[in-house]
Amino acid sequence: xxxxxxxxxxxxxxxxxxxxxxxxxxxxxxxxxxxxxxxxxxxxxxxxxxxxxxxxxxxxxxxxxxxxxxxxxxxxxxxxxxxxxxxxxxxxxxxxxxxxxxxxxxxxxxxxxxxxxxxxxxxxxxxxxxxxxxxxxxxxxxxxxxxxxxxxxxxxxxxxxxxxxxxxxxxxxxxxxxxxxxxxxxxxxxxxxxxxxxxxxxxxxxxxxxxxxxxxxxxxxxxxxxxxxxxxxxxxxxxxxxxxx
Numbered sequence: 001x002x003x004x005x006x007x008x009x010x011x012x013x014x015x016x017x018x019x020x021x022x023x024x025x026x027x028x029x030x031x032x033x034x035x036x037x038x039x040x041x042x043x044x045x046x047x048x049x050x051x052x053x054x055x056x057x058x059x060x061x062x063x064x065x066x067x068x069x070x071x072x073x074x075x076x077x078x079x080x081x082x083x084x085x086x087x088x089x090x091x092x093x094x095x096x097x098x099x100x101x102x103x104x105x106x107x108x109x110x111x112x113x114x115x116x117x118x119x120x121x122x123x124x125x126x127x128x129x130x131x132x133x134x135x136x137x138x139x140x141x142x143x144x145x146x147x148x149x150x151x152x153x154x155x156x157x158x159x160x161x162x163x164x165x166x167x168x169x170x171x172x173x174x175x176x177x178x179x180x181x182x183x184x185x186x187x188x189x190x191x192x193x194x195x196x197x198x199x200x201x202x203x204x205x206x207x208x209x210x211x212x213x214x215x216x217x218x219x220x221x222x223x224x225x226x227x228x229x230x231x232x233x234x235x236x237x238x239x240x241x242x243x244x245x
Contacts, residue, residue, distance in 0.1 A: 026215025027064055029146055029237050030117070034065030036210065036241050037113060037144045044071025049112035052077055054104070054133065055119030059087030059094060062115065066091075072112075077104065099129040106136045113142040121147050121167070121186045130202035137244040143204055145240045146212065150189035153224075153234045154217075165189070166216075180216065192233040195240055204242035211235020 041049060049072045053062040056076030066074055076087045076094035087094040097104040114133050120126050133143060148167035149155075155165035164170070164178035169186050190198065196206050211229035213222065214236030228234045 029212040030061040030064040053115040059090035063090040208241040212237035
């Protein structure tokens with residue numbers, strides 16, 4: 001789900017082109033984010049609005065959102081050719097694009113909204129990524145960003161116990177010192193406060209911040225994880241809505 005091409009081969013690029021690396025995230029997060037965007041866009045008018053799912057992975061998140069965004073055009077964007085092959089089985093439009101280097105294949109101020117789901121935590125240069133997203137968004141355009149919460153309720157307890165937080169990684173080869181079984185290539189993690197400040201500094205107005213549950217939480221703890229969503233600063237996943245100023 002990374003759309004920034006890493007600077008050398010044999011490293012992050014090959015990691016994300018590996019079909020075994022997860023490129024989809026949980027349905028509850030996708031639905032919550034889609035509802036936020038549908039509310040922001042309102043009822044479709046005579047002109048269809050263009051929504052990009054940047055870092056679309058296998059297209060699952062965009063396909064989940066599509067029924068809530070009828071009347072709008074959804075385009076999946078990813079730099080991974082393997083991910084795009086899978087995305088094209090779910091989406092009518094899926095194109096290759098990078099957030100750095102040549103940039104995205106869209107003109108300035110040409111897009112109405114961007115879904116940026118579980119991507120920013122994978123990026124080498126998140127500042128350049130938000131600059132590129134701001135370039136392609138029309139004035140007042142919507143950014144719907146989601147990312148794991150470093151300060152999730154269980155991570156606070158894990159840190160107190162001296163355990164590596166969930167979502168954080170110290171290696172692309174194996175799990176070390178934290179719960180979980182999958183290596184997913186997270187390079188950066190954000191708290192609610194840090195995410196707000198980061199997005200605002202990139203030239204966006206933060207409209208709303210919500211929480212979402214994490215599909216990987218053990219079943220006995222899922223009810224508690226859903227309750228934590230009432231306090232975004234404690235939630236597993238951060239859902240941020242911002243507008244281009």
